Amino acid sequence: MKNLIIMIFLVSSIFADSFWGSSKKGVAPVTNNLYIAECTSCHFGYQAGLLPSSSWKKLMGGLEDHFGTDASLEPDDSKNILNYLTNNSAEKFTNYKRSRKINDSIPSYSTPIAITKTPYIIKKHDDISNKLIKQKEVSSLANCKACHTTANTGSYSERDIDIPNYGRWDDE
Amino acid sequence: MKKIFIFLFMIVSIVNAQELNNKMKQYMQILKNQAQKDNPSFKQFNYERGENIFISEHIGKKGKLISCVSCHSSNLFNNGENIHTTKIIKPLSPLANSTRFTKVKEVKKWLRRNFRDVYNRVGTAQEKGDVITYIINKK
Numbered sequence: 001m002k003n004l005i006i007m008i009f010l011v012s013s014i015f016a017d018s019f020w021g022s023s024k025k026g027v028a029p030v031t032n033n034l035y036i037a038e039c040t041s042c043h044f045g046y047q048a049g050l051l052p053s054s055s056w057k058k059l060m061g062g063l064e065d066h067f068g069t070d071a072s073l074e075p076d077d078s079k080n081i082l083n084y085l086t087n088n089s090a091e092k093f094t095n096y097k098r099s100r101k102i103n104d105s106i107p108s109y110s111t112p113i114a115i116t117k118t119p120y121i122i123k124k125h126d127d128i129s130n131k132l133i134k135q136k137e138v139s140s141l142a143n144c145k146a147c148h149t150t151a152n153t154g155s156y157s158e159r160d161i162d163i164p165n166y167g168r169w170d171d172e
Numbered sequence: 173m174k175k176i177f178i179f180l181f182m183i184v185s186i187v188n189a190q191e192l193n194n195k196m197k198q199y200m201q202i203l204k205n206q207a208q209k210d211n212p213s214f215k216q217f218n219y220e221r222g223e224n225i226f227i228s229e230h231i232g233k234k235g236k237l238i239s240c241v242s243c244h245s246s247n248l249f250n251n252g253e254n255i256h257t258t259k260i261i262k263p264l265s266p267l268a269n270s271t272r273f274t275k276v277k278e279v280k281k282w283l284r285r286n287f288r289d290v291y292n293r294v295g296t297a298q299e300k301g302d303v304i305t306y307i308i309n310k311k
Contacts, residue, residue: 070285070286073281
């Protein structure tokens with residue numbers, strides 16, 4: 001009897017996995033050293049799975065005016081970073097929950113280059129007051145790790161949120 | 173006697189820290205040659221001109237007043253902070269941060285980007301040499 005229960009449990013967990021596409025939380029962590037060296041010298045290391053490849057192509061094609069700043073690279077470095085980003089982009093890693101939700105939220109006619117302008121990210125943050133976002137310790141929605149304490153691991157779960165001068169966030 | 177040795181050692185390490193590596197010296201020579209070509213009366217790179225390049229404010233790429241100091245701070249031995257992303261920038265002085273001004277590719281990249289961000293144009297060879305001279309010698 002005990003064996004039967006274990007069998008049922010095992011079979012159902014396999015079934016659940018295939019049903020949910022062996023879903024993982026968050027987004028896949030950053031693994032590319034060139035990306036880390038070049039991009040994180042100015043800003044947080046946004047995971048490749050936070051945007052679809054069409055967005056990464058558009059963004060990497062305009063580094064001379066990267067959100068108002070010159071972030072131009074040598075052509076070889078730019079090409080290698082783009083390869084990394086498009087090989088690990090949101091639509092290729094829909095087994096990660098956040099990648100799937102971001103990718104699904106972007107309509108086919110739009111190609112956002114700001115993660116903060118994707119519909120899913122906008123919706124997830126629409127309850128947060130401008131005062132908390134604009135405060136010195138955060139400054140903008142693009143500063144993920146100011147509140148998402150585990151953002152650098154690719155985890156954006158609610159229990160790891162700690163908003164400066166506010167504290168933990170309860171979505172309910 | 174021991175104190176003298178320590179003193180001498182300190183002097184030597186300061187002098188060494190200021191000394192650019194060979195690749196960087198070659199790059200400075202290329203800048204110097206170009207500066208002479210651009211301006212026949214050019215003699216050598218100048219600390220004061222470099223300081224002015226570094227601390228003066230200009231209408232930058234974003235259409236707002238900005239200077240090198242805006243992000244790097246006026247103390248090159250301290251951390252700076254990227255004013256757009258709040259990311260910490262390690263000290264710019266090679267006397268405080270020995271990795272600075274060691275890789276020509278890095279130096280070229282940041283001069284290209286930062287002149288565009290602050291001056292909304294590329295820097296001339298003379299300006300680049302002047303500002304490097306200021307940064308590596310500033311105490």
